[in-house]
Amino acid sequence: MSTAHTVRPLRRAVHAIRWYVRELSGEAVYDRYVAHARSCDPDAEVMTRREFERSRTDAREADPREGFRCC
Template structure:
């Protein structure tokens, strides 16, 4: 049973990674590590800026 639960959790995490679920947290870690004086955007601001860039540069997105 533990193996099944572990496999489901791994699959869920992997799927989330593909969908970008972890992108904001990785970005915040990057800012805090490399740019400690930079203001950290809210998650909403992050996604809005990310998709605004994709709209102005369609080559930046995968689909």
């Protein structure tokens, strides 16, 4: 088997693992927010990651149906 045949599946696996970890950790949520905000209005001011995460946390804490727990 050539090197190209070995590297391609390895890259796919690394890409899939990275995607899975980002989805599981919630890191991809911010990227989707930015893409959505830019697609709706390219000139709109987009929240920073810190502002976005703070807003997300505040929304979860304010709504008990979201399942927020302090411990």
